[in-house]
Amino acid sequence: MNRNIKYIDDFRDPATAKALVERIRRDAGDAPVRLMEVCGTHTVAIARGGIRPLLAGVVTMLSGPGCPVCVTPDGYIDAAIALGGERGALLASFGDMLRVPGTSSSLEKEKGKGLEVRVVYSPLDAVTLAAATPDREVVFLGVGFETTAPAIGGAIKTASVQGVNNFSTLSSVRTIPEAMGALAADPEVRIEGFLCPAHVSVVIGTDAYLAVAQRYGIPCVVAGFEPLDILMGISMLLRQKKEGVARVENEYSRVATSAGNRKAQELIRDVFVPCDTGWRGIGVIPGSGLRIADRYASFDAEKKFNTPVVFSQEKSACRCGEVLKGKILPVDCPLFGKACVPEEPYGPCMVSSEGSCAASYKYGAS
């Protein structure tokens, strides 16, 4: 047997999916249960797998704030453009950041006017780029959650050890449990269960959600990204609700553990320090950010080039903020599919392929 099948195809078996949907339907109550998938990869997998219509009337899946591109504030894009423009830095970025709108422009639009942006797959590629171009300042646009934080930290540490001093990072790293806590505390959101991210949990450990489960009485299940993982995760959330308990359970036990990846956590603690940070469309969430620690200040582009990221709550017709909090569905936004489409995105949720608006647009908004 090809072992690849064990880890991918076996978790997509249609007959088992059908059995899981039946199991969910049997456990359902009178009113649809409001569950939130926190992570953008789950959002895409749910849309692509056609899971929402399968559970219509039984479960309402709300998409959460777990798309890093979607929650990066426009002030961050402005700072990146300033670094590449007046400061003359060579920018290195993950590809999906390019079309995110800043206050008045995007990296892609500026690139058309001569801004130098290289798309990289790994933060380490940006260190390699800096080492190969010693006469240029290379700024990596380090955006992401706890899954990406150790990779960004690893790049900073590598640059530090190797003395690649023309490398720095414009950091915009966020932490998921704090955002879940903020949503759980919001009386307008009314979440009855969290489908917790697979790979963030691999890093931070499933115990990281205990506080949310215990303080707010909201069941939490960590689930993998394949269709059966998601259906099983939903089923486990419904079982908890039926039993009237709020625990943290782990469906993704093949990779995630209760304690998480200690090496990755140590690296995060070495390179970053927790801070308050602004989430686009949501606002400032206390303790939900990771800034670069002072001992690595020479690799912190904000400090190195005196280009601080300014957070402001933008006001526009775009309702991404309410979409990110699960208050409305993408179709409820007046711009969705009209002034805001993937080819010409108005708001950040339409930019990233992981964004809930882009997923709804591509796979149907049901």
Add this chain to the structure above:
Amino acid sequence: MCLGVPAKILETRDGAAVVELGGVRREISMMLIDDASVGEWVIVHAGFAIERLSEEEAEQTLSLFREIAGADESRDS
């Protein structure tokens, strides 16, 4: 951006490993996990292996799925 995928280790190097991702061989950093050997599966995210995949745990989850699918079949018949 957030795509983490399972990949099998084909070669190990100092602090790095070679895996196949989407049909392309690529070097990934092993900075975040203890030594892993050729043939083991890891989850790769942004060029870093972030964790090993446990075959035993995968098998347990799959056997639970088979149980649920089996119970559903017997309910139908």
